[in-house]
Amino acid sequence: MTTTSPPTTPSAVLARLCEQMTQAGHAPPEPAPIVETLDALADALFSLAARTGAAQLTAWGTTTGSESPGAGLTLAYGAEGALKRVAVRQPMAHALYASLSAAMQARARLGDTDFSPGAPSPTGGRDASTESVTFTRVAQPRGIEFMRQALTVARENIRQGGRPFGAVLVREGQVISTAANEILATNDPTAHAEMLALRRASQLLRSPRLDGCIVYASGHPCPMCLAAMTMCGISAAYYGYSNEEGAPFGLSTAAVYDELSRPMEARKLKLTPLRPEGEAGLYELWKGSQP
Numbered sequence: 610m611t612t613t614s615p616p617t618t619p620s621a622v623l624a625r626l627c628e629q630m631t632q633a634g635h636a637p638p639e640p641a642p643i644v645e646t647l648d649a650l651a652d653a654l655f656s657l658a659a660r661t662g663a664a665q666l667t668a669w670g671t672t673t674g675s676e677s678p679g680a681g682l683t684l685a686y687g688a689e690g691a692l693k694r695v696a697v698r699q700p701m702a703h704a705l706y707a708s709l710s711a712a713m714q715a716r717a718r719l720g721d722t723d724f725s726p727g728a729p730s731p732t733g734g735r736d737a738s739t740e741s742v743t744f745t746r747v748a749q750p751r752g753i754e755f756m757r758q759a760l761t762v763a764r765e766n767i768r769q770g771g772r773p774f775g776a777v778l779v780r781e782g783q784v785i786s787t788a789a790n791e792i793l794a795t796n797d798p799t800a801h802a803e804m805l806a807l808r809r810a811s812q813l814l815r816s817p818r819l820d821g822c823i824v825y826a827s828g829h830p831c832p833m834c835l836a837a838m839t840m841c842g843i844s845a846a847y848y849g850y851s852n853e854e855g856a857p858f859g860l861s862t863a864a865v866y867d868e869l870s871r872p873m874e875a876r877k878l879k880l881t882p883l884r885p886e887g888e889a890g891l892y893e894l895w896k897g898s899q900p
């Protein structure tokens with residue numbers, strides 16, 4: 610029995626939870642990652658729970674910050690269909706509970722975790738302000754239907770004479786846009802399914818930012834699409850077919866990833882600075898034009 614005080618930072622909560630999981634025989638496959646924010650902790654908890662096969666993840670505590678009866682996380686494991694509630698309980702500081710619980714619920718509502726949240730419920734304890742929120746693992750991974758849709762788009766594109774790629778862009782559980790690879794039909798080398806899905810979504814949402822959106826791509830995204838997704842704030846991306854599976858068909862972009870990971874001097878396409886005299890001040894000009 611540990612006598613140390615409850616952790617007060619996201620990283621410490623996760624580290625302690627991992628320790629307890631190891632002791633309980635549910636070894637996390639890697640050392641606890643450093644998580645700086647509550648959002649990152651929420652993400653890490655869900656992925657840890659999913660990877661170690663937990664059926665439920667419960668956050669419990671008081672909403673008042675009183676010292677009793679505590680706050681913490683419980684991971685429950687199921688066995689052969691029956692939930693055995695082999696629980697790993699990790700106490701944490703009261704101050705963390707309310708904000709962590711809110712972050713976890715927001716994360717689960719975004720639909721990019723395998724866990725769905727129940728309503729906050731009283732724990733039936735001594736204190737009316739004590740509540741818990743239980744996240745239950747969904748029967749099939751969330752998003753599997755969106756991926757199925759991306760693959761349907763890819764198959765339809767084959768029938769149209771196009772390349773076997775489709776993408777679906779989702780925000781808060783709703784499909785915002787879908788697209789097929791159109792490079793052959795348009796002679797546009799950038800007309801990848803993911804790029805077109807981003808373009809359609811940002812036009813529809815009237816914003817160049819797509820923060821919090823999720824992309825489901827039939828094939829492993831290429832570096833161009835991955836960069837575009839990173840730059841506009843896509844929060845998660847899934848792929849149906851890997852580069853390894855695409856390689857025998859000439860449908861892998863692994864070579865481009867390799868090329869970009871080399872030092873600049875070793876790359877085939879070199880980027881060389883070149884500016885004519887008298888052409889300084891472009892960015893100052895832009896800055897001056899801003900309202």
Ligand SMILES: [Zn+2]
Binds near residue numbers: 801830831834835
């Ligand atoms: Zn691409």
